[in-house]
Amino acid sequence: MSDLSLLLKYSFKNKVRPAKNKKGVSKASKPITTVIQYLLPAVIFGMTIAPVMFITMKDLNIPMQSLGIDSSYSFLDIIFSLNFLGMGIMFFMNYSPSIIMNLYDSEMTQAFLTMPIKKSTIFWAGSIDSLLMTGLPLGMLLPIAVVYAIIMKANIFLSILAIVGFVIVLLGISMLGGILMSFFMSRTSAKRFTMFAYFGSIILYVFAANYFNPSNFNSGNVEVIAQTFKNALGFILNPVFPHTWMINSTKGNLWSLIILFGAGILLFCFTYFLSQKLDFSISGKKAKKSKKITFKTGRFPLIKKDLKLSFRDSQTLFLLIYPAVLPVIFFFAGNTKGSSLGVMSSLMFSAIAAFYAAYLAIMMLAEETKIWPVPKLYPIKTRTLVSNKVNIPFAIFMIEYILIVLLLTVISGFSFVNIISILPMGVILYYSSLLGARLFLKNPKREVKQKNFLSGKEVFELEGATMGVAFGVFFLLNFFSTVKNRPFWIFVGREWLIYLVFIGVPILLIGLTVLGIFKELKKIKVLIENWE
Amino acid sequence: MIEVKGLVKKFGEFTAVNKVDLSIKGGEIYGFLGPNGAGKTTTIRMLTGTLNPTEGDIRILDKDIRKDDIQIKSEIGVVPDEPKMYENLRGFEYVEFIMGIYKVDKTEAKKRLDEICEAFDIDFLNDYIGDYSHGMKQKLMVATVLMRKPKVIFLDEPTVGLDAKSAKILKMLIQKYRDEGSTIFLTTHILEIAEKMCDRIGIIKDGSIIAQGTMEELRSKSTQHNRSLEDIFLELTGDEEIDNIVKEL
Numbered sequence: 001m002s003d004l005s006l007l008l009k010y011s012f013k014n015k016v017r018p019a020k021n022k023k024g025v026s027k028a029s030k031p032i033t034t035v036i037q038y039l040l041p042a043v044i045f046g047m048t049i050a051p052v053m054f055i056t057m058k059d060l061n062i063p064m065q066s067l068g069i070d071s072s073y074s075f076l077d078i079i080f081s082l083n084f085l086g087m088g089i090m091f092f093m094n095y096s097p098s099i100i101m102n103l104y105d106s107e108m109t110q111a112f113l114t115m116p117i118k119k120s121t122i123f124w125a126g127s128i129d130s131l132l133m134t135g136l137p138l139g140m141l142l143p144i145a146v147v148y149a150i151i152m153k154a155n156i157f158l159s160i161l162a163i164v165g166f167v168i169v170l171l172g173i174s175m176l177g178g179i180l181m182s183f184f185m186s187r188t189s190a191k192r193f194t195m196f197a198y199f200g201s202i203i204l205y206v207f208a209a210n211y212f213n214p215s216n217f218n219s220g221n222v223e224v225i226a227q228t229f230k231n232a233l234g235f236i237l238n239p240v241f242p243h244t245w246m247i248n249s250t251k252g253n254l255w256s257l258i259i260l261f262g263a264g265i266l267l268f269c270f271t272y273f274l275s276q277k278l279d280f281s282i283s284g285k286k287a288k289k290s291k292k293i294t295f296k297t298g299r300f301p302l303i304k305k306d307l308k309l310s311f312r313d314s315q316t317l318f319l320l321i322y323p324a325v326l327p328v329i330f331f332f333a334g335n336t337k338g339s340s341l342g343v344m345s346s347l348m349f350s351a352i353a354a355f356y357a358a359y360l361a362i363m364m365l366a367e368e369t370k371i372w373p374v375p376k377l378y379p380i381k382t383r384t385l386v387s388n389k390v391n392i393p394f395a396i397f398m399i400e401y402i403l404i405v406l407l408l409t410v411i412s413g414f415s416f417v418n419i420i421s422i423l424p425m426g427v428i429l430y431y432s433s434l435l436g437a438r439l440f441l442k443n444p445k446r447e448v449k450q451k452n453f454l455s456g457k458e459v460f461e462l463e464g465a466t467m468g469v470a471f472g473v474f475f476l477l478n479f480f481s482t483v484k485n486r487p488f489w490i491f492v493g494r495e496w497l498i499y500l501v502f503i504g505v506p507i508l509l510i511g512l513t514v515l516g517i518f519k520e521l522k523k524i525k526v527l528i529e530n531w532e
Numbered sequence: 533m534i535e536v537k538g539l540v541k542k543f544g545e546f547t548a549v550n551k552v553d554l555s556i557k558g559g560e561i562y563g564f565l566g567p568n569g570a571g572k573t574t575t576i577r578m579l580t581g582t583l584n585p586t587e588g589d590i591r592i593l594d595k596d597i598r599k600d601d602i603q604i605k606s607e608i609g610v611v612p613d614e615p616k617m618y619e620n621l622r623g624f625e626y627v628e629f630i631m632g633i634y635k636v637d638k639t640e641a642k643k644r645l646d647e648i649c650e651a652f653d654i655d656f657l658n659d660y661i662g663d664y665s666h667g668m669k670q671k672l673m674v675a676t677v678l679m680r681k682p683k684v685i686f687l688d689e690p691t692v693g694l695d696a697k698s699a700k701i702l703k704m705l706i707q708k709y710r711d712e713g714s715t716i717f718l719t720t721h722i723l724e725i726a727e728k729m730c731d732r733i734g735i736i737k738d739g740s741i742i743a744q745g746t747m748e749e750l751r752s753k754s755t756q757h758n759r760s761l762e763d764i765f766l767e768l769t770g771d772e773e774i775d776n777i778v779k780e781l
Contacts, residue, residue, distance in 0.1 A: 293624045293657055295642055301632025305618070305625075312620040371616035373582035378633050379606035532583050 003117050007125035038132040042139020050143040058151055064233075073237055077247055080148045081236050084141065084166075084243035091137040092174045097193040098130040099178030123275035127175050138167065145246070154250045158257070162249035165260035169242040172267025179274045302380065306388055309367055310360070319360050320393075323353040324400040328407075343478040345404055346421055350428060350470035353397045357429045358436030358462050360393035365440045366448040373532070382528050386441070390433040397429050398422075417477065424473050424510050431513045432466040434520040441527035469513055473506040533558045533684055533715035534579065539588035541574050541739075548574045550739040552588070556732075558683075561706065561716040563730030565723070567769050571739040572719045573613055576688050579717070580610045592684055606634060609682035611690050613719075615669035619662030623654075623672055626661060630676045645679040651701050666693040674702060684715045691722065703729060727761035737769050 012032075060079060064071040103109050103126040112122045131138075142163065149159035237244050242263065248256035298304075310316045327345035368375045368385060375385055405418050439458055440446075446453050454462070480502035483491055491498050536554035540547065549571045556562045566572045577583035579590060581601045590597040592604045617626055631641055648654070652671045661669065670693040677685065687706070691699040706716055707729065720726055726733055727747060734744040743753055743764075750764050758764045 295624065295628050295631060295638065297628055297631045297638050299632075301629050304632070305621070305629045308625065309618055309620050367618065371618065373577060374612060374616050376582035377580060377605060377610050377612075379602045380633065381602065 003121045004125055004128075007112070007117070007121065008128060011125065011129045038135075039139070042136050042142075045136070045140050046143035049140065050147050053144060053147045054150065057147070061151055069233070071233055073233070073247075076148070076151060078233065078236055080144065081241075081243055081247060083144050084246065085236065085241060087137045087141040087144070088170055088243060091135075091141065091170055092177060094134040094137060095130060095174040096177035096181055098134045099127050099175065100182050102126040102130045102133075104182065118276070119278050120272060120275040123179075123278060127178070130178075131171075138170065142167070148247075149250055152250060155252060158252060159250050161257060162246045162260065165249065165257065165264055166242055166246035168264035169245075169260060169267065172264050172271060173242075175271045176267055176274070179271060179278065182278070302384065302388055303392070306364060306392055310364065310392065313363070313367075316360060316363055319356040319363070320396055323349050323356055323397065324404060326352065327404055345408060346418070346425075346478060347471070347474050349401060349404060350425060350474045351467045353401070353425075354428050354432040354466035354470040355463055357393040357397050357432040358439070358466050361389045361433045361436035362440045362454065364389040364392065365437060365444070366453060369444055369446075369448050372444075376532070382531060383525075386437055386524065386528055390430070390437050394426075394430050394433045398426055401425050401429075417481065421474070421477065424477070424506065427510050427513050427517070428466075428470050428473065431469070431517050431520070434517060434524065435465055436462065438520050438524050438527065441524060441531060444527075444531050469509060473509050476502045476506045533560075533593060534562075534717060535589075535591040536579070537589045539575065539578060539590065540586045541571075541578060541583065542586045548739050549578070549585075552736070552739075552741055554734065554741075556715055556717065558715050559710055559713045560732065561710050561718060561730045563726035563733040564717060564719045564736065565721075565726055565733060565765060566719075566736035570736045572736060573688060574739075575736065576610075576686055576717070576719065580608065580686055581605055607682060608684040608686065609677035609680055610686045611670075611673055611677050611688060613688040613692075615666070615673040615693075617661045617669060617673065620660065622660055623657035623664075626672065627657065627676055627679075630680075634680055636680050641679045644681065645675060648675045648678055651705075652698050667695060667698075670694055671698060678705060678709075681709070682714070684717070685709065686717045688719050689721065690718070691720065691725065723760075723762045723765055733761070735765060735768055743768050 057076060057079065061074050061076045063074050064078075067075070103123065109122060109126070113119070145163045145166070146159075149156075149163070237247070239245075242260065245256040245260040245263075249260055310320065326348055365386070368389075376382065378385075402422060405422060408415070408418055439454070439462060480498070483498050483502060484495070487493070487495075487498060491501075534554060534556040536552060539549055539552040539554075541549040552571075552575060554562075564572055564575070574583065578585045579592065579597075581597050581604060593607055595604050597604055618629075621629065627645065630636075631638060649657070652675060654668075654671055654675055656664065656668055657672075661672070664672070670690075674690060685706075690702060690706075694702060703725065706718070710716055710731075718726070718730065732744070732746055733750060735742050735750075743750055745753075747761065750761070751759060754764050754767055756763075756767055758767055
């Protein structure tokens with residue numbers, strides 16, 4: 001146990017770089033601070049979601065039998081089981097591969113193996129460490145389970161036991177999954193799977209939030225919705241699912257509780273047994289032997305390489321597709337219609353894409369600094385290396401925006417404002433990419449092994465400038481016709497003021513942004529000369 | 533092939549390289565030795581155009597590195613001290629990238645690469661570089677440099693991470709390339725390699741070259757009549773008190 005706590009203590013210490021105070025003295029934070037930092041998002045989410053869930057779901061404890069459906073479950077069970085199932089899968093998808101990453105991608109694991117520490121201890125330390133980093137879905141699930149028990153007016157003792165049992169089973173399944181995955185996944189595929197799972201689950205969550213909006217489940221629609229779920233009941237509350245055991249246990253079914261704990265203990269025992277046999281040799285696995293490889297060389301090797309790297313890093317891929325996916329979700333979720341669809345789309349896209357363009361430029365530059373100074377050996381100007389990182393996000397987001405405008409034209413008809421908006425969007429996106437590159441090049445020797453390589457101040461600066469300009473321009477532009485048709489407040493009877501504010505200010509902002517582009521280009525030129 | 537005059541590199545107040553002069557001809561293997569932190573890698577970085585000198589002139593292949601850096605970079609090959617490569621590329625994609633960026637003749641480079649892969653047992657080009665061990669990365673790095681057959685080759689600790697067979701093949705290849713007229717600039721901590729392979733050796737300490745010449749010339753500089761490069765190196769770098777240190781330990 002002391003080995004385990006020692007490994008965890010230094011793992012948490014290692015996650016935070018000591019910050020320097022005003023006197024330049026490094027002050028390391030305590031391990032518990034790191035733990036709190038990682039747990040905070042889950043706590044905030046829990047505190048936010050729990051009351052909302054309670055208020056929206058409190059009247060839905062309607063037995064299915066009262067709706068004419070032959071089942072012992074209530075409508076509440078169906079809705080909550082969807083949550084438990086979804087979050088359980090989300091947790092498994094995040095946690096299992098992150099265990100592999102934590103253990104097999106860590107240089108420390110090899111060092112630990114040479115020390116008098118049991119392999120199982122190394123595994124458990126890695127698993128607990130990963131739990132902190134990927135435990136958000138579990139943190140989201142816990143308050144929801146508590147809200148469920150409160151609405152059900154279930155026995156407190158049984159409810160706590162059921163939730164604890166469910167968590168144990170989820171942990172057991174995920175740990176066992178992690179061990180089993182390590183038998184066939186390589187380090188790179190585990191890394192990629194972790195990130196894809198993480199961002200995939202965020203997109204799924206946003207999608208689900210739009211489709212399964214709690215406001216749709218008001219009591220007036222219960223019969224209609226219950227009928228929709230009637231056929232799916234056999235699947236959602238199937239007795240093979242651990243969440244069904246938890247729901248049954250909460251309702252007082254002791255057999256389900258025994259199965260829950262029995263399965264949990266079995267899973268943990270099996271995981272412990274396998275963890276003693278681990279050889280931590282994932283990196284030795286090979287793909288097919290490369291006997292016949294046809295090399296394809298052509299023009300633009302740098303751009304091809306940058307595109308490959310961007311589309312293979314799941315975080316970069318997420319940044320590239322999310323601004324386009326979000327408006328599309330709105331198109332098809334059906335919550336927004338008509339001209340407001342165009343307003344919402346361009347507003348959402350501009351604000352998100354502007355920030356992401358800057359961040360993408362930063363991440364692509366970071367890929368080069370990871371292997372620095374090797375890129376400086378290539379027979380190309382450093383200026384070319386940097387300009388690609390600015391141009392690629394700009395070009396991709398422009399293509400995405402043009403496609404969104406085309407889609408909008410198909411759905412809502414031709415709009416001159418939508419077409420003309422391509423121009424300011426281009427200016428904003430190019431400025432944002434340049435700003436990101438300049439910010440990174442201010443300190444190219446920064447630590448890039450972890451994904452959060454921007455300081456809080458830099459993120460604030462980036463968000464303020466990119467999202468501020470984007471929102472300022474597109475908010476005013478999009479509301480021009482609305483205010484012109486229905487003037488209010490100081491705009492009543494003053495058409496010139498409407499033009500001045502809703503057309504003049506965006507033009508001024510765009511003009512200033514163009515000036516900003518030239519300024520950033522000059523700064524980047526100087527920074528490139530000093531980058532060695 | 534490599535001409536260096538009065539090379540200086542300062543990082544703030546600290547002088548990492550101090551007035552270094554070098555003259556290395558074609559068809560020569562030059563061993564550049566020195567203790568840790570002596571300035572070897574900083575010198576190599578300046579010679580290969582990845583670090584700007586504070587003072588001094590560098591001419592590689594009769595070209596000034598300040599004016600013709602891109603031209604020089606396309607004609608030299610560098611195996612850095614750490615084989616850093618894009619981890620999200622597969623091995624063969626990295627080879628394609630190098631072929632593209634150096635605009636090499638594909639057919640000839642492919643033929644040479646096949647031979648090098650065969651020699652170094654490189655059969656992992658379909659895998660992601662992120663899954664490679666240090667030795668595998670080092671082999672790929674060496675292969676992508678040698679397939680271009682550059683006129684000047686800089687090798688910073690090239691045998692680190694290589695197995696005995698690969699290290700031996702690399703040493704033989706270096707000698708073969710030397711015989712064919714290439715200039716080899718080599719740093720290593722394995723003094724036996726330097727002694728056996730290098731035509732001339734330069735020893736750097738605290739940023740300055742303290743001795744330079746053939747093995748015979750270096751032996752003549754030894755006041756204690758040392759014969760082996762290891763003893764001469766330790767004598768010249770002031771680490772001759774090793775016996776006493778070991779006894780005290």
